[in-house]
Structure formats: structure tokens, C-alpha cells
Amino acid sequence: MPFGVLAREAGLDAVQTSVMSLVVLAGAAQFASIELFRSAAGPLLVVVTTLLINLRHLLMAASLRPYFADRPLPQRLGLAFVLTDEAFAMGAGWYRRGGRGVAYYAGFGITLWIGWTAGTVIGAVGGGGLPDPRSLGMDFAITALFMAIVVVGIKRPRDVVIALAAAVIAGLLRGAGLALVAVVIAGALAPLAARLGRVR
Amino acid sequence: MTEWLAIAGAAVATYLTRSLPLAATFRPSDRVRGYLEDLPISIIAALAGAGLLAPQQRLAFGPEIVAAPLVVAVAWWRRNLLLAVIAGVVVVAVLRRIPA
Numbered sequence: 001m002p003f004g005v006l007a008r009e010a011g012l013d014a015v016q017t018s019v020m021s022l023v024v025l026a027g028a029a030q031f032a033s034i035e036l037f038r039s040a041a042g043p044l045l046v047v048v049t050t051l052l053i054n055l056r057h058l059l060m061a062a063s064l065r066p067y068f069a070d071r072p073l074p075q076r077l078g079l080a081f082v083l084t085d086e087a088f089a090m091g092a093g094w095y096r097r098g099g100r101g102v103a104y105y106a107g108f109g110i111t112l113w114i115g116w117t118a119g120t121v122i123g124a125v126g127g128g129g130l131p132d133p134r135s136l137g138m139d140f141a142i143t144a145l146f147m148a149i150v151v152v153g154i155k156r157p158r159d160v161v162i163a164l165a166a167a168v169i170a171g172l173l174r175g176a177g178l179a180l181v182a183v184v185i186a187g188a189l190a191p192l193a194a195r196l197g198r199v200r
Numbered sequence: 201m202t203e204w205l206a207i208a209g210a211a212v213a214t215y216l217t218r219s220l221p222l223a224a225t226f227r228p229s230d231r232v233r234g235y236l237e238d239l240p241i242s243i244i245a246a247l248a249g250a251g252l253l254a255p256q257q258r259l260a261f262g263p264e265i266v267a268a269p270l271v272v273a274v275a276w277w278r279r280n281l282l283l284a285v286i287a288g289v290v291v292v293a294v295l296r297r298i299p300a
Contacts, residue, residue, distance in 0.1 A: 016203050023211040033210060043202050047209035054217040056243060061221035063239035068222060080219035085247055092240035093281075137293030140264055143251030144271045144288035150245045151275035151284075162238055163245035170246035171253025179250070179257050186246035191238035 003030055003116075004123020010038040014124040021120035025084060025113055029053040032180075049180070056184040060088040067095050068102060075102075082109025084116075086142065093149035158199040166190035263295035 007017040012034070024030055029050040036046050061083055068076050079102060091105030150163050170186035178185075228236060252264050267288045275284040 012203055016207060020207045020210070024207065024214050026210075026214045029210065029214060033206065037203065037206070043206035043209055046206035047213050050210040051213040051217065054214050056246075057214070057217040058221055059239055059243055061218050063236045063243070065221055066233075066236065073223065076222040077219055080222045081215060083218040088240075089244045089247065092244065096240065135293070135296060137263075137289040137291075137296065139255070140251075140267065140292040141285050141289050143248055143255070143264065144267070144285045145281060146244050146248035146251065147268065147271050147288075148275035148281045148284035150241055150248060151272050152279055152281065153241055153244075158238075159241050162242050166242040166245040167249025167252065170249040171259070174250040174257060175254035175259030177257070179254075182250050183243065183246045186249065187239065187243035190242040190246070191235055194238065 001119045001123035001126075003027070003034075004120040004125070005127060006031070007034045007037075007120075008124050008127070010034040012037060014121075017124040018117065018121045021117045024050070025082070025116060026050070026054055027084070027116070052180045055181065056085075056187060057083055057088075059184060059187050060085075060092075064088070064091065064095075064105075067091075067100075067105075071102065079106060079109070082106070082113050084109065084112055086112055086145075089146055089149050093153050096153040096155070158194045161194045161197060161199045162190045165193045263292045266295060267291040 003021065004017055007020070007030075008014065012020070020030060020033075024033075032049050032053055033046045036049060061080060064079075064083070068079055071079070087105060087109035090108045094104045154160055154163065166186045166189075169189060170182045173179075173182035173185060252268055253259055255262060255264050270291055271284045271288040274287045275281065278284070
């Protein structure tokens, strides 16, 4: 819903706003895009920014590949479309806890897709008048969910080292103004850090 | 019109990042496989760390960091994602109501 409201304020019409959520389905990149629309940036800058922010999905897709390997190509391409941070975290957490099959991941992915698009339509058409999610602590929910998935997924000492390294690197990079690439850099480097330290 | 071009381009760019590793057929070596197995926890922890340490895009010691140990403790002992999230959200909401 907040995306719908903010996109309208940035000058997109309700149809453009809704279609964007339907076909892009990437929260962080979409919020960055509307900042660019607001400052009248060209399409190329929007696309390049989106690409940079979503580079982390390359890593996510690569790590999910073993679990989808027995699926035919069209199904893998469909599963790829709903690969958001949240669907990845829920699915990867499920596989770490011993889950198999694609139903759990696909269920979350498709539900989030529908929810994100429906919320955007409501925000774009209905406009403001919503309570501030920050005052309710709701903006922390997704961070808390990511933390809980990590904690429940820890199996070896090395997982603790990787998780702490990734969290600190990502936090520092984002704090240093590199929010665009913080997660992809931290996510890619932390496993190497554990390897260098020879943690099992 | 330029908005539609930007939206279409953003959709293609996003889908490429998500689909390329799943479309390609490759047989990873043991080293690569080990790295791929470490990636999920690394990426999810990076997402958590970014939101925790720099919630407004700059480093800050805020209610989020105070609530973090509780989220970790509830997740560790109860093994329940929803309970851990609710505990964290309640603590952050309460702390934000207390004037600094």
C-alpha cells in the first residue's frame, strides 16, 4: 500500500503504479525507482538502478538451484518470477530445516506477489489515510523475520560465523551509503570469510 | 511513455537476475556446491543486518538493536518464527512510544 501511495505522489498514474508491482515485484527496487521518477530521471537510470539493487537475486537463485534442479525448465522459470527476498528467506529457511519440494516456496512466492500487487492497487487508488506503520513497529517485522529464519537455520558453528559476518558487513555498507549493493556484497563475501577462518 | 519504458525495462532487469541461474544448466564442483550451500544463511543474515544496523540507511543504535536479542532468544528456544517476529515488533513499538 505505501508503494501505491508514494508512486502516485511521484507522478505515476494508477495503472502504471499497479502494473509496476505486477510485473516487477521488487519492493526495494520499486521504491528506488519512484525516487528517480520524482527527480525526472530517464528510463535507463531506472533500469540500471533496478539491476544493481536486484543483483542479490542472482545469488539467491543460484543457491536455490539444487532444490529446483529436478523441475522442468518452464516450472523453474515460473519459480524464478516470484523470487523475492521474503519468498527466498522463507523457502531457503524451509530447505535448511529439511523441507523438500517446491510447494512451500511457491505458495509464499505467489501469495506475496498477489498481496504486493493488491496492496499497491489499494494504495494507488485509495490514497493515504493509513496509520503510520512505523509507530506500530511494523517496519521491523520483516527484519525480525529474517533474523528468526537465520537463527532457526543455524546448524554448525560456521553458520554463526557466516551470519554474523554477513549481518555486520551489510549493516556497515548500508550505513556507509552503499544500500544499493550492501546485501549482494555482504552475502557473497561472508561465506568466504568463514572459509578463510577455516571454521567448520 | 517514458514511464512505461522504465517499468518494462525494470521488469526485464529484475527477471533476468532471478531467472538466469535457474535457467542455465551447470554441474557445480564440490567447492562451488559448498559455497552455494553457505549462501542462503549469508544472504538472509545480510538482509537482517542491513535492516537492523542501518534501518534508515545510516548506522543508528535504535529500538531495533534493543529488540534484536529478544528476537534471537525467542527464535532459538521456541523455534517459532511468528512468535519471534511478534515479540520483536511489540518491543520496537513500545520503545518508539517512549520519548528519548
